[in-house]
Amino acid sequence: MKPVEKKYLIPFCLITSLFFLWGLANQMTDTLLSAFKRIMSMSDTQTSLIQTAFYGAYFCFALPAAMFIRRFDYKSGVLFGLLLYSAGAMLFFPASKVMSYTFYLIAIYVLAGGCAILETSANPYILSMGTPETATRRLNIAQSFNPIGCITGILLSQFFILSELSSATAEDRTAMTETDLLAVQQHELNAVTGTYMAVGFVLLVVLVLIFLAKMPQGGDDSKDSVRDGFSRLFKNKRYIYGVLALFFYEGAQVGVWSFTIRLAMNELRIVEADAATYYLISTVCFCAARFLFTWLMKWHRPSKLLMWAALGALVLSLGVVLTASSGMTCIAVLIGISFFMSLMFPTIYGLALENVGSDSKIGASGLIMAILGAALITPVQGMVSDAAGINISYLVPMICFAVVWVYAWALEKGKFKTV
Numbered sequence: 001m002k003p004v005e006k007k008y009l010i011p012f013c014l015i016t017s018l019f020f021l022w023g024l025a026n027q028m029t030d031t032l033l034s035a036f037k038r039i040m041s042m043s044d045t046q047t048s049l050i051q052t053a054f055y056g057a058y059f060c061f062a063l064p065a066a067m068f069i070r071r072f073d074y075k076s077g078v079l080f081g082l083l084l085y086s087a088g089a090m091l092f093f094p095a096s097k098v099m100s101y102t103f104y105l106i107a108i109y110v111l112a113g114g115c116a117i118l119e120t121s122a123n124p125y126i127l128s129m130g131t132p133e134t135a136t137r138r139l140n141i142a143q144s145f146n147p148i149g150c151i152t153g154i155l156l157s158q159f160f161i162l163s164e165l166s167s168a169t170a171e172d173r174t175a176m177t178e179t180d181l182l183a184v185q186q187h188e189l190n191a192v193t194g195t196y197m198a199v200g201f202v203l204l205v206v207l208v209l210i211f212l213a214k215m216p217q218g219g220d221d222s223k224d225s226v227r228d229g230f231s232r233l234f235k236n237k238r239y240i241y242g243v244l245a246l247f248f249y250e251g252a253q254v255g256v257w258s259f260t261i262r263l264a265m266n267e268l269r270i271v272e273a274d275a276a277t278y279y280l281i282s283t284v285c286f287c288a289a290r291f292l293f294t295w296l297m298k299w300h301r302p303s304k305l306l307m308w309a310a311l312g313a314l315v316l317s318l319g320v321v322l323t324a325s326s327g328m329t330c331i332a333v334l335i336g337i338s339f340f341m342s343l344m345f346p347t348i349y350g351l352a353l354e355n356v357g358s359d360s361k362i363g364a365s366g367l368i369m370a371i372l373g374a375a376l377i378t379p380v381q382g383m384v385s386d387a388a389g390i391n392i393s394y395l396v397p398m399i400c401f402a403v404v405w406v407y408a409w410a411l412e413k414g415k416f417k418t419v
Helices: 006-040 049-071 074-088 092-098 099-127 132-143 147-161 170-175 178-212 226-234 235-257 262-268 271-294 302-322 328-341 344-352 358-368 370-388 392-412
Strands: none
Touching: 006 049, 006 074, 006 092, 006 099, 006 132, 006 178, 006 226, 006 235, 006 262, 006 392, 049 074, 049 099, 049 235, 049 262, 049 358, 049 370, 074 092, 074 099, 074 178, 074 358, 092 099, 092 178, 099 132, 099 178, 099 358, 132 271, 132 344, 147 178, 147 271, 178 262, 226 235, 226 358, 235 271, 235 302, 235 328, 235 344, 235 358, 235 370, 235 392, 262 271, 271 302, 271 328, 302 328, 302 344, 302 392, 344 392
16 A cells, blocks of 8 residues: 555645755754854853753644644644744844844744644644555655755755854863954854855745645544543543653654764864764764665564664663763764664654544644653753763663653553553
8 A cells, every 4th residue: 555645745745845844953953052062162051952942942832833723724834834934044143143142042942933833734744645554654754854854954054054163162262352252253153144044045935835735634623622632632541651752752862963963072082063974974874764664664563663773772872871982983883873763753653643533633732742852851961961971971862762662662562552
């Protein structure tokens, strides 16, 4: 059975492009931690506030987005999300003029709000474009383009942001005159701003294309209240524990990737632009593995693959701790984590939403709200890094992957019953 029917092909391709676009935002935001650490001489804990702003927006916007698409439709949600995403990218311009980290956090929050609306709309939209039997596989296909966006985001950051950073250390900057320091910082911030604004213009083009396209309505026709929808979902253990698993997975993924550049710099004694190459390799590995796992779903249950992937990521996270100061050995282990992470988001998402029926939109919002895990867990990893070292901080994602493994194991053993 084909996962995408011919009548849905064009809408499927247009909505799949959104997976590319928020992957772009995710990875560019991850590289900002290293950029702002250099530009403003910040600690890992301070720079992790970027992820708090980005993923905190997911928590705040997901439920309003679900209510919006219940009131209108998926296409309206997509258009609204693209508009907000673009607006956030454009806000980088005034932020660069006042040279305010707080203003940048606000811009990132608005941008991420748009991404949250896109994810709340696009994920269940893809699930609705065909039969329920092929829904999880269809979502994995669409999600396969997310890491391609991630790769593009890293390349944009590497060549247009990180390459423009001055090699001056925090100590060097302290010794500079105020005028010289401002000149260096303005150049660096302009590189950040110009790159994000270019993305904003591309988003407006995509918005116009989707606005003009004929799209299926999709989704549910439920007239129940949001309270009724959540009441049913709270009784569905498969869904509730899926939200919990996704919360910890997001914390793990964003933590692993947020500190990849910093770990490569520490292990190999290189600068940000060079360290971003290993981040790129991680994402390419993630992308290739996503296609591999999607292919393997022809013969293996998604829950079984999820269980083995979570175990692999758990072991390799511990490996990062145990191979501290080993140089390329540690980096190879770190890259391996991305291979196993590739399966997790779309599979947890698809499995958690199985058989929720008319509650798909509200259920989608709960799963997107679970991305809050990245906002809360990444700063914890940052604090562990500041206190005990960046390698030790990978114990945090290790614990998160253990939670994902328990969820997959429970699914395999038939512990959860949908209602």
